Each structure stands twice: as structure tokens, then as C-alpha cells.
Amino acid sequence: MSTTRYEPADSFAIPRFSGVRTFMRLPNVRDLENADAAVVGVPFDTGASFRAGARFGPESIRSISHLLRPYNPSQRISIFDHLSVIDFGDVPVVPGFIEESYETIKGGLEEIHRAGVVPIVLGGDHSIALPELRAAASVHGPLALVQFDSHADTWDEYFGKKYNHGTVFRRAAEEGLLRADRSIQVGMRGSLYDAGDLDASRSLGLDLVTTDDVRKRGIPETIGLIRERVGDAKTYVSFDVDFVDPAHAPGTGTPEIGGFSGREAQEFVRGLAGLRIVGCDVVEVYPQYDGPGQITSLLAANVAFEFLSLLAGTRSIEPAP
Numbered sequence: 001m002s003t004t005r006y007e008p009a010d011s012f013a014i015p016r017f018s019g020v021r022t023f024m025r026l027p028n029v030r031d032l033e034n035a036d037a038a039v040v041g042v043p044f045d046t047g048a049s050f051r052a053g054a055r056f057g058p059e060s061i062r063s064i065s066h067l068l069r070p071y072n073p074s075q076r077i078s079i080f081d082h083l084s085v086i087d088f089g090d091v092p093v094v095p096g097f098i099e100e101s102y103e104t105i106k107g108g109l110e111e112i113h114r115a116g117v118v119p120i121v122l123g124g125d126h127s128i129a130l131p132e133l134r135a136a137a138s139v140h141g142p143l144a145l146v147q148f149d150s151h152a153d154t155w156d157e158y159f160g161k162k163y164n165h166g167t168v169f170r171r172a173a174e175e176g177l178l179r180a181d182r183s184i185q186v187g188m189r190g191s192l193y194d195a196g197d198l199d200a201s202r203s204l205g206l207d208l209v210t211t212d213d214v215r216k217r218g219i220p221e222t223i224g225l226i227r228e229r230v231g232d233a234k235t236y237v238s239f240d241v242d243f244v245d246p247a248h249a250p251g252t253g254t255p256e257i258g259g260f261s262g263r264e265a266q267e268f269v270r271g272l273a274g275l276r277i278v279g280c281d282v283v284e285v286y287p288q289y290d291g292p293g294q295i296t297s298l299l300a301a302n303v304a305f306e307f308l309s310l311l312a313g314t315r316s317i318e319p320a321p
Contacts, residue, residue, distance in 0.1 A: 004034040007080035008070060016066045022087035023065045023122070023304065029086050032115035036083045037311050039304065040112065040119045041090035042105055042281075046098050047127025047164040051253040057285035057300070058090060058122040064294045065301035072309040075270060079308050082315040088112065088119075098163050102131040109135035113279070120307050122300070123283030125253060126153055126165040129238050130172055136236055136279045137177040143278065144182035144233035145169070145206070146226055148268060149240040150189050150256040152208060154200040165253075165284075173204040180205030182233040184226055186268070187211050187243045190256035211258060219264060223271030230275055237272065237280040239265075239303050241296055249299050251290030262299050269306040273313055280307045 008025040022028045023039040032038070041058030048054060071078045079085070091108030094100040105128060112119045113136055121132055126149075137143055147153075147169065154170040156162075162171065169185070172178050185201055189211035192198070201208045207229055214222045242252045245259035260268075282300045290296045 004031065005084040006035060006086045007084070011069070021059070021063045021066070023062050024068050025066055026085055026087040028089055030088055031086065032112060032117050034084055035086045035117050036315070037085045037118045037120060037308060038088040038112050039085070039122065040088045040109065041122045042093065042124040042128045043090055044093040044101050044105070044123070044128055045125045046096055046101065048125040048253050049158055049164055049166055051286055051289065053286040053288050054123060054125040054253060054284055055095070056287050057124055057283070057297070060287040060290070060294060060297040061122045061282070061285060061300045061304070062087070064297045065304070067298070068301060068305050072305065074266070075273070075306070075309040075313060077309050077312045079312040082312040083308065085308065098127060102134070102163070105131035106135045110138055113139040118277065118311055119279050120304050121279070121281035122304065123281055123285070126238070126240055126283045127163065127168050128283065129281060130163070130168045132279060132281060133172045133177040133236060134175070140234045140278050142176055142179045144179050144230045144235040145172070145184070146230060146235060146237045146272065147185040148187050148238070148243040148265070149185060150187055150211070150242045150259060151240070151254065152185055152188050152198055152201045154204060154206070156200070169206070170200065170204065173206070179233055182230055183207065184209065184229045186214065186222065186226065187260065189258050211260070219267055223268065226271065227275070232276060234276045234278045237277055237307070239269070239280070239282045240284045241282065241300055242284055244299060249296040251286045251288070251296030252284045253286055262302070265299065265303065266306060269303060269310070273310055277307070277310060
């Protein structure tokens, strides 16, 4: 039990537009002994294949997150009644050098996992998921993956290189970081290079549900499929904001039309209640391509808020509504 508890600044005493831009106005400390969860920035975009700029994603997400309040009425949970949460700051990266950055990212996140703290990572391009999973698996063993994304990210290589945001989950499967039989990718859509592109995921043992499949099944049935696939396995959740339609989230690296709304994204994440989540991320926010009002960063901040709410729900002793 934590002797010190961390929660956001009181917005009735200190206006939300003031103060240092931490996530939800949480204290920027590295006291893992007294934390249950830690928000962590990974400002890295060297793995991107098209647009650059996701290195500024964590800063923008933190800034707009000051709009968030501590009670989630949809999940019926007051987060900080059940969780002590810190903004850990950013882990180190080496701009322009992906494998060197993987080492520093893994080292920073592994420390958090070993302390028994759940990291909520703010990216950064999606290539950072590989060191995230390396860090988590080094402590928890191979993990179930729930990936919300418009791209499967299971190509073998891109531009002749094995490490980038389009190859990340192939590498993770090859390295034994995933329990493929418990992992699922949801939301794939858009043009492809080849008719067999999506078969790469299935050949690795991952389940894959395209956006077209979701529209036929419906969201509740798809959530049921996710929950059945994952079961009681320790789980890592990775949320690429391009899962959401660019009308709702334009500030991303590889936008694809025909996606989900922000409301539907909330429904998907809330549907994970009760899963054994040991880490999660929200990635691919590019502030310079964002629409008015930081709408993509606002989406990402709310996804992270829903993650925290899920974690708080697992700590709550209140009966289910």
C-alpha cells in the first residue's frame, strides 16, 4: 500500500490553464515506490515512413489533457480514489538512431514494470511499441496484444530495414514477446501494396479484424471477440490514433478514411474492462497536422484517460453497477 498518494492538482484552487504541462496536472515525479500507474512520454519518430513530427506528440497530449477531470461517468469510476498516478516524464531517446533508442526506451520502461507500476505510454510513432513490449515481456513474460490500428504493422521490412513503425509487431512476434494465440488486431483498412498484406498477421498466429468486418459484426460483438481471444492473459494494449477516421483525428502520420469516430473509440477501450492490462500506449499523434483545437491530441488524451479508468476499475472494491 502506498504511503504517499499522487493525484492531479485541485482545479478548483488552481486554474487548469496554469502550471507545468503534465498529464492531467499530475505531479512530475519518479517515485515508483508510491505509484500504481505512470504516464510516460516517448518522443521518438525516427521509425516513421511518411510524415515526421510524432516526437512532439507527448507534449501536445499533456497540454490538452488539462481539460480532463478525475471522475469517469461512463466507467463510473473516480480514478484517483483507487490509483496513485504520476507523470514520470519522458524516457531518453536518440533522435535518428532507432536501435539505440530501443535500448534506452526499454531500459526506462523496464524499471517501471519491475517496480510493479503500469506504464501508460504517450508516443511517438508506432515503432516504439517494440521496446515497450521488450520491457514488459522481460518482467511479465509473453503478452497478449490488443491493437487498435488501421494498419497491421507486420511487414517484414520497409525500405530494406527491419525496424520501423510498419514492422513492429512482426518483430515482436518473432522475438517471442507475444502470445500470438491470445493476440488480436482490430481496425485494419485502407489501400495495401499487395492482396496478401494482411495475411502476414495471420501467418504469425495473430487474429485480425478489419474495419469492414467490424461494421458487419458490430462493435459489441467485436468487443466480445477481443475478450474471448485474450481471456485471462496478461495484456498489452496499443492504440494508434489512425484507428480513428481523419475527420476526427487528422493529426496523424498515415491517415486512412473510413475509420471510427472518437465516440466509437471510447466504446472499444471501455469494452476492455477487467482484462489484465500490464501496459498500454497511445501513439502516432502529429500535432503539426492536427485540426483546430488540438482535436487529435484531445482524442489521445481521452484514450489515456480511459486506460487509467480501466486500471482504476480493477483496483476498485465497489460492486459492479
